[in-house]
Amino acid sequence: xxxxxxxxxxxxxxxxxxxxxxxxxxxxxxxxxxxxxxxxxxxxxxxxxxxxxxxxxxxxxxxxxxxxxxxxxxxxxxxxxxxxxxxxxxxxxxxxxxxxxxxxxxxxxxxxxxxxxxxxxxxxxxxxxxxxxxxxxxxxxxx
Numbered sequence: 001x002x003x004x005x006x007x008x009x010x011x012x013x014x015x016x017x018x019x020x021x022x023x024x025x026x027x028x029x030x031x032x033x034x035x036x037x038x039x040x041x042x043x044x045x046x047x048x049x050x051x052x053x054x055x056x057x058x059x060x061x062x063x064x065x066x067x068x069x070x071x072x073x074x075x076x077x078x079x080x081x082x083x084x085x086x087x088x089x090x091x092x093x094x095x096x097x098x099x100x101x102x103x104x105x106x107x108x109x110x111x112x113x114x115x116x117x118x119x120x121x122x123x124x125x126x127x128x129x130x131x132x133x134x135x136x137x138x139x140x141x142x143x
Contacts, residue, residue, distance in 0.1 A: 028079035035066040046083045054142050057121045058088050064114040069094035086143035093135040099127050
């Protein structure tokens with residue numbers, strides 16, 4: 001029997017000693033750094049060292065998907081990550097229904113490297129378009 005998946009949970013405010021609610025993220029991350037923070041916590045809960053190549057690959061993929069959603073997708077509308085069966089399942093949704101395209105990377109100029117990197121590091125990519133944007137789901141083996 002496989003263990004239940006480890007996932008990021010939407011945190012709800014809690015009270016400490018009757019004080020005001022503490023601050024917890026309740027929506028999708030608004031920056032790549034915030035996404036990396038969530039993914040780092042998930043990887044650590046799964047027992048994956050943040051110093052490993054595996055963690056670096058997972059954080060890179062998460063960063064690229066979030067950055068693309070912010071820069072080209074009109075903003076992040078949903079974010080979900082979990083680990084099951086030694087695989088990171090990551091989903092990022094944005095407001096733009098256009099699928100990512102590969103552009104030619106030009107040395108010395110920023111851009112053009114992220115989407116090919118996501119394609120190379122992940123085992124499976126699913127892009128679903130809908131009237132209000134798209135959802136990109138990827139699977140990345142951790143073992």
